[in-house]
Amino acid sequence: MNISCRRAAATVADRLRQCVSTRSKFFGLIALAAGLAITPAARADSYSFAFSGGGLSGSGVISVSNTPVPGVPGGYQITGITGTFTDSIANFTGAITGIHSTSLPSSINPDGTFLPPGSQAQGFGFSWDNLFFPDGNSPAVCPPPGPGDPEPPYPFGGGVLDIYGMLFTVEGGYNVDLWSNGVVPGFGLTYGVGDSLNGTVLNTYGEPFSGTSVDVSTAATPEPGTLLLLGTGLPGMLLVLRRKLGSAANA
Numbered sequence: 001m002n003i004s005c006r007r008a009a010a011t012v013a014d015r016l017r018q019c020v021s022t023r024s025k026f027f028g029l030i031a032l033a034a035g036l037a038i039t040p041a042a043r044a045d046s047y048s049f050a051f052s053g054g055g056l057s058g059s060g061v062i063s064v065s066n067t068p069v070p071g072v073p074g075g076y077q078i079t080g081i082t083g084t085f086t087d088s089i090a091n092f093t094g095a096i097t098g099i100h101s102t103s104l105p106s107s108i109n110p111d112g113t114f115l116p117p118g119s120q121a122q123g124f125g126f127s128w129d130n131l132f133f134p135d136g137n138s139p140a141v142c143p144p145p146g147p148g149d150p151e152p153p154y155p156f157g158g159g160v161l162d163i164y165g166m167l168f169t170v171e172g173g174y175n176v177d178l179w180s181n182g183v184v185p186g187f188g189l190t191y192g193v194g195d196s197l198n199g200t201v202l203n204t205y206g207e208p209f210s211g212t213s214v215d216v217s218t219a220a221t222p223e224p225g226t227l228l229l230l231g232t233g234l235p236g237m238l239l240v241l242r243r244k245l246g247s248a249a250n251a
Contacts, residue, residue: 046221047134049083051178053214054205056193058085058176060096061221062166064132071108073139075131078166085170087195089203094171102130102167105141113143116164125196126177128167134220138162138180154208156182158189160218163208165192173197178216181208191216 045066050059060083069075083096102118116127131138140157141164154163158180165179174197181190190213192206206214 047132047218048221049216049218051191051193051214051216053191053193054203054212055089056085056087056176056195056203056205056214058096058178059083062099062132064134069104069131071112071114072105072131072141073112074133074135074137075139075162076134077104078130078132081166081168085168085174085176085195087174087203090195092172092174094174096176097169097171099130100124100128100167100169100175102128105129105131109143112139113141115143118164118167123199124167124175124177125199125201126167126175126194127164128177128179129162129164130166131162131164132166133160133162134218136160138182140182156184156208158183159191160216161191170195178214180216181206181213184208187211187213190214 046061046063048059048061051057060081062078063080065077065079067076069077078099081096081099084093085096086093100118105114105117108114116129118124118126118128118130120127129141136159138157138159138161140155141162142154144153145151156163159182161178161180163179163182165177167175167177169175174195176193176195178193179191181187181192183189187209190206190208192204192208193214194204195202206212
């Protein structure tokens with residue numbers, strides 16, 4: 001084989017290698033896109049929510065820590081919130097301005113119960129712990145009543161919140177607590193909500209054993225990075241490689 005033939009053969013082989021490499025990258029990215037489409041999403045750090053009942057309603061987004069709460073199975077701490085709240089009884093609508101921060105539960109009893117880290121004694125009208133249970137499996141966290149306590153035991157759990165719930169602030173000095181009553185025999189899973197102003201409770205709905213419930217819905221929000229990859233970056237990369245594939249095939 002003369003030099004010119006060897007050069008021509010080398011050029012063809014090199015182009016063939018480039019074409020195969022480009023094809024491999026192209027189909028590899030297609031496989032990646034398919035994998036992203038069918039792979040279950042990891043637990044999100046934020047969730048949209050909406051609730052309504054008894055003239056009280058609200059919606060927005062909560063931010064959730066991705067670190068499990070020690071000693072509370074399935075629980076994650078709510079760290080932020082945005083949205084709007086309406087009390088049609090008080091003829092009020094306002095922006096949700098933040099979550100009432102509190103410490104994580106401590107002194108957890110062997111049965112998994114604990115006193116709420118946020119209590120009514122702090123002047124907001126409700127107790128709270130700001131725990132979120134994305135799988136809807138909140139445990140029964142209310143301790144048995146102590147000696148002389150007239151309140152009956154409350155051994156019920158279930159829902160995306162627990163009996164203490166999350167407490168958030170609303171413009172104008174309002175505070176709102178949204179909680180789960182758990183799965184109560186004869187009533188099923190129910191939720192409750194209440195608001196207060198300057199420490200005075202205004203309205204509540206869905207109290208335990210009342211036979212009423214607030215409608216609550218939550219949904220994981222997509223990660224921005226995943227949306228960017230699927231919405232812009234990945235299709236763009238596929239287009240470039242497709243053009244290269246066509247160029248390599250025509251060369």
